[in-house]
């Protein structure tokens with residue numbers, strides 16, 4: 001019993017201290033919390049008024065703790081502010097939820113933070129169109145940090161004569177804009193190319209793909225993109241392979257041209273070593289790195305080494321990205337045995353050629369003897385010794401040598 005009673009004393013003391021001073025132990029929540037949609041495809045305006053009689057708490061600061069999420073998100077995002085208005089991003093295909101409380105702290109509270117109850121508000125765009133009419137497989141790639149290409153497929157429930165539109169907004173634009181360059185398939189918009197988006201890098205880019213067909217409206221798709229996470233650089237350039245004095249393979253390349261910031265790139269280097277016997281060995285990763293040069297030891301003294309390099313955005317600039325195409329180069333190393341082989345081959349070749357020529361000449365001579373049979377001389381049959389006469393002999397027709 002005794003150990004349980006011990007903590008009661010300080011708590012009671014604190015309570016006596018707090019009630020003895022005239023400081024407010026409670027504060028009212030903010031008033032008139034409301035959410036409005038300025039038509040920016042996901043960024044909503046949230047406004048409120050301060051709690052009543054807040055001016056009476058002098059020598060204290062009033063702050064607000066604002067939390068928000070789209071329905072279904074597990075976590076709330078938190079903002080502490082002294083302002084009475086915020087613009088925050090939501091997924092408009094779900095409801096927006098916000099909650100807000102007043103925080104009071106300073107001399108009037110003896111520096112203890114006093115907070116009010118929460119006030120809540122929600123917002124939902126009026127649901128429009130059948131869920132199955134929403135476009136499918138929407139995805140985007142930010143090519144070389146130069147242009148954004150988004151593509152989609154018509155929804156499962158697509159009425160005849162459907163027309164899709166892509167709209168976008170980012171902070172800095174006064175209003176949502178429509179795509180100016182659609183990609184079409186059989187007269188239907190199935191993609192969009194957006195250029196000149198450098199202002200939209202490292203911030204929210206709100207996108208909406210909506211559509212209509214004759215009388216019916218389709219379910220719009222809302223999404224918020226982060227360009228730096230969708231970037232795909234061009235392939236690395238000027239890949240050069242050479243051999244060091246220590247017989248190591250030196251690999252060097254240049255970052256791709258274009259707008260991709262070189263400090264934002266990392267590279268994957270793969271090598272395939274080809275032995276004399278095997279046709280082509282498999283590619284093996286040798287390095288993932290930010291530098292644009294690499295030394296690879298040739299442990300197996302292979303005959304031909306092929307190296308390929310590709311790039312993508314590194315973790316210092318993005319959470320994710322897409323790999324570029326490969327740039328590939330091969331390097332053939334001639335070994336000592338090979339050098340001997342290179343000398344032998346022409347010798348063998350010329351010898352065999354002259355042999356063939358001699359044989360052909362011999363054949364021609366034979367053809368000329370167009371008799372029913374022919375005489376075979378000792379030189380053709382082969383002779384045992386020089387100068388020794390051998391009687392020519394008769395060979396019946398059809399018996400060659």
Ligand SMILES: *[C@@H]1O[C@H](CO)[C@@H](O)[C@H](O)[C@H]1NC(C)=O
Pocket residue numbers: 196199
């Ligand atoms: C690119 O956008 C900027 C504003 O963000 C604008 O001033 C400029 O004219 C645009 N350039 C092109 C080629 O559209």
Ligand SMILES: *[C@@H]1O[C@H](CO)[C@@H](O)[C@H](O)[C@H]1NC(C)=O
Pocket residue numbers: 039165167176208210211212217
């Ligand atoms: C699509 O969205 C844009 C931007 O919100 C809007 O101006 C346009 O009227 C919508 N179109 C349809 C067919 O709903």
Ligand SMILES: *[C@@H]1O[C@H](CO)[C@@H](O)[C@H](O)[C@H]1NC(C)=O
Pocket residue numbers: 273281299300
């Ligand atoms: C080198 O040879 C060893 C053993 O033969 C083999 O396991 C290894 O994969 C080879 N390395 C390369 C790069 O071909």
